[in-house]
Amino acid sequence: MGCGFCEAALSNTVGTLVVDCVVKPVGRQLDYVRCFHDNVEKLREKKRELADARVRLLHKIEDAKNRLLLIENDVQNLQSRADETLSDMGTLEEEIQLNKRCLNWCPNWSWRYQLSKKAMKKIQDISELLDKFGQLGPVGYPAPTALPTIDFLCSKEFVFSKSSETAFYQIIEALKDENINMIGLWGMGGVGKTTLAREVGSQAQKLKLFDKVVITVVSQKPNFEKIEDEIAQYIGFDMKNEQGRRSEQELWLRLKNEPRILIILDDIWESINLKEKIGIPIGDDHKGCKVLLTTRRQQVCQAMDCQNLVQLGCLNDDEARTLFEKKAGLDDFSDDSIKIRANQIGKKCGGLPIAIVPLGSALKGKTHYEWQAAYRRLKDRRLTEIEDVNEENAYVCLEASFDYLKNMETKTYACKQLLEDVESLELGYVEGHPNLIPSLDLGFRKLTSLDLRGCQSMQCLIDASKQQVPITALSNLRKLSLSRMFHLEEMCNAPQPQGFLQKLEEVIVSGCSEMQVLFPIAELRSIEQEGPSRYLSLQSLKIVKIWRSNNLKYIFPMSVANSLGQLHTLKIESCSQLEDIIQDRQVAYKCLLQSLRE
Template sequence: MGCGFCEAALSNTVGTLVVNCVVKPVGRQLDYVCRFHDNVEKLREKKRELADARKRLLFKIEEAKNRLLLIENDVQNLQSRADETLSDMGTLEEEIQLNKRCLNWCPNWSWRYQLSKKAMKKIQDISELLDKFGQLGLVGYPAPTALPTIDFLCSKEFVFSKSSETAFYQIIEALKDENINMIGLWGMGGVGKTTLAREVGSQAQKLILFDKVVITTVSQKPNLERIQDQIAQYIGFGMKNEQGRRSEQELWLRLKNEPRILIILDDIWESINLKEKIGIPIGDDHKGCKVLLTTRRQQVCRAMDCQNVVQLDCLDDDEAWTLFEKKAGLDDFSDDSIKILANQIVRKCRGLPTAIVPLGSALKGKTHHEWQAAYRRLKDRRLTEIEDVNEENAYVCLEASFDYLKNMETKTCFLLCSLFPEDYEIYVENLVGYAWGLELYKGVDSIKDVRSEVLASIENLKNSGLLLDCGESVGTLAAAKENKVAKQNLQN
């Protein structure tokens, strides 16, 4: 009885081993042969899926690079694996195609087995890759050096005047004071508040007073969403909701994570609740966050509870002459008659850098007769009866610089810039489109040549001190942005 039981058990064991070790493997090998065409078709389908996934990934990578993001290592590795797999697929498909006729009419079972097995292996590899594509997160991240910095905006030719030097050190001392978190810098339009604020920001960072310095322009009609975006750019904060916006509270919480940050709000015209309207933590909300605002109106500083208010005055006569002399290229060897006219012109500028710089640049290298004509124009246009310094002087000086532009196309290009909203970043391609549509450059028949003409006009305007360079965009000087120059010349 026991022996019979042992014999049956042994027989079952041997049978199982035969099935597992012989029958199943042979079945798998035969399956490769029998399902050859199905495997080849499935392989082609997987290849199409991988090609589509790779295309989507490349689009995301390109989009990330356009936003100055660095690409994650695992994303680059996945792209490389996809490229390599698709390349291998090409080789395998060529092998299948070359032997297709022979396999149909004179089957070589060994051949068919090997190719089908390769196809199944490749299908498995592609499926694993597609799974990784599905699990992929963000493709890029911001590089620390890609974030904007205050140094990019600073003028390399910044020169201290007595007033700006005094204001500079007053602001720096206030920034060092732990009990001061809101500082106001005020002065008339064109006196140099923006330039000084940028210099303060740059030096404050070099003195390691702050880890980050942010600057944004507020202007007469504040675009609060744009202001938030500019602040977010400086701190690498890209989170937005489904509508493409971020809430004031989200920005407020993110800024609180910055241990030491200086936010420069340039050109404020009215009081703004920084916490509710923008999302800036100040005072007890965040001791490490300080705000420096610039404004033309002293009452704005009071309304926004600035603990330290600094006034920036115009240049004195000697400082105004030194700046004009530098911009106009005058020296000890210049003609005395031109120097006499230059002194008269400088006095008309009333110490305003925004008037001195463009006018000096416009007259650089001009003849005595051109200097005389410039002085007559300044004298005859609403200046003879003006006793007090006021903002109108800057517009008149800018108009004189405008009159000295050599050709009408460049003047019209400036007028186009002046018609954009205040503090608007004017992109070159926008000007090219308007110039092309208005047929500004007569006899120019291609968009490529129009772009070249526009770029030449822009360089001329920048060299004349009428346009500011903003990297990929250009912007009119603050005085020109008021559109008065444009309107006066359009009327003429």
């Protein structure tokens, strides 16, 4: 019986070989049978190579997705082909395993021939697939809308007031008007211009007034390259090419290809030529491009030829009270004594949402005594060193709400949000804070002017004592004024951070009676310590004026002497304990006499 089966198998094999040999060389067909085991082993090896290549590809895809990149189509197709091939391999391996032999002693030559042929075909397919893996380029590319969408940026808790509702509909109607291409939204700081502008952008897109809505912050000292990059990223345009940076004209030409686009320029402080400085086409250049700008100053809107000016006012008393009570979690059943204090505190916010929201939220769930303490803190406080005097209450309220935040992590986050883009800071008679920067993660990297007056509790500007890895802080500061800082002992109580005061040009110090050395002494690292030594460099310093600082012994440490080449004015009055300008007197006169004019 077994011999009969073998005869049938042999007959079948010979028949298959005869058919194939009619059109194919005989040697190749016999190789399929003779090299069966070798072919199976090669197939397994190719399978392992493909599985490894697939895993590497999946790692790249995961990394690209983590970086918010979109995956290329050919990469997705290659992954699908690899998955399909490996799945087919499982089926073929099972077939090889089941049909290796006929019974225990008689090889099934027909099966071997067919399976060996399939194995060789699969080996060829996998080899071609592996070649494609080797030729694969980048797996991902940036999404055209990699920046936050206007829907994402707009506040989920936006509440219309009478003023904001009126302004909203005025802007929407202006956007619908084909004859209007520039709209100016103006009002005092903290009144909610940015929030309203984002809401307008979101609704304008939902109403299909525009195909794309772009938003970027201009700020007091605009970085035009950054503004161009943000606008370009929204429309999928790269401002850099092989030759370097593209020009404003190239961005201008690219924007003209956008049929309907709204560009929101937030926080403009002075008139800007949008075509020359940024490359925005409006008016006759491109009817489909419209600009909505926000500013504190009505004259900026007029200077930039806005055809429609919209003012955003403060909340009225009822609106302010309703918003404050909502944020503080008060209702008809709340304690009357707390509601009385809430009304008094709410009035201090002056109808400004920027003050109402954080202060109300910070007092939510507090006791009657904590409400009383908050009111006492706010009652007689007023900061007058702010450019727009009408905003002073907002800053006082923000300071109070900061003190009621529950933990330092929340405080740090709040500081980042409020101070991220500050370029000029003036603080007067702020108590309870021993330093300006409680954590070097708040580095005031954009700050160019700092004026501190009468901050009695402040002992140093930067407390880096708990920081293991100092980072950048005050690296763009150009002017520093310290007045009546009676307990200020030093600028930095630990190794100074990177770039510390590297662009400082002018220093004015008055009435700092506890300070012994004006500039910090550089940290000297031992050879065993990692990282470069950070010596303070004052290469930009030009003017130093000091008076009534009776405990001052030195102005400069010896380590900065060689960097004082720009210093041309040095005035010192009523500093009775001053021993030397620079700690090393010989170095002092060599360095200073070369540059001082006054």
